[in-house]
Amino acid sequence: MTDPEPQVLKDRKEKYGDYSVVHADYQMMHLWTTEVPGGGALVAEPKRLTDGDKFSVREFSSSPDATRIAFSAQRDADLISPETANLYVVTLSDGLVKKIVSTPGPDTNPQWSPNGKNIAFETAAGAKYYYYTNMKIAVVAAEGGTPQILTETFDEDPGLIG
Numbered sequence: 001m002t003d004p005e006p007q008v009l010k011d012r013k014e015k016y017g018d019y020s021v022v023h024a025d026y027q028m029m030h031l032w033t034t035e036v037p038g039g040g041a042l043v044a045e046p047k048r049l050t051d052g053d054k055f056s057v058r059e060f061s062s063s064p065d066a067t068r069i070a071f072s073a074q075r076d077a078d079l080i081s082p083e084t085a086n087l088y089v090v091t092l093s094d095g096l097v098k099k100i101v102s103t104p105g106p107d108t109n110p111q112w113s114p115n116g117k118n119i120a121f122e123t124a125a126g127a128k129y130y131y132y133t134n135m136k137i138a139v140v141a142a143e144g145g146t147p148q149i150l151t152e153t154f155d156e157d158p159g160l161i162g
Contacts, residue, residue, distance in 0.1 A: 087119065103123060
């Protein structure tokens with residue numbers, strides 16, 4: 001879900017019309033949750049889990065026990081910024097966000113292990129020209145730590161299905 005349009009953009013739109021500045025006007029994406037009741041009851045008000053302008057959320061995955069969400073996020077919503085994508089985990093009970101992986105190049109597509117102790121993800125593993133090379137699959141403890149590359153010698157471009 002994107003942030004609401006800031007007042008400064010609304011004012012600019014009213015004065016000059018609708019336009020955007022490339023590499024400057026970003027609508028950050030953030031995580032929200034909502035309770036979905038059964039039996040036709042009203043849906044509860046959404047609860048925001050992430051906020052601010054430090055990052056824009058990309059892919060996400062809920063833990064098997066539904067108490068945490070792992071997600072990748074980059075510094076802004078610009079298409080030229082994927083190399084800044086890192087992995088985070090947010091705890092649903094208190095909203096605490098923790099960065100668990102930060103390697104050079106993108107770290108994306110987090111997927112929880114069935115027991116909730118590890119997170120598999122796609123990574124450039126520090127490759128400088130990652131967009132010309134194959135991505136790798138790595139795994140890291142859900143609390144963070146040093147990622148273990150699982151596909152170091154694999155000669156194709158692996159991906160996770162989630």
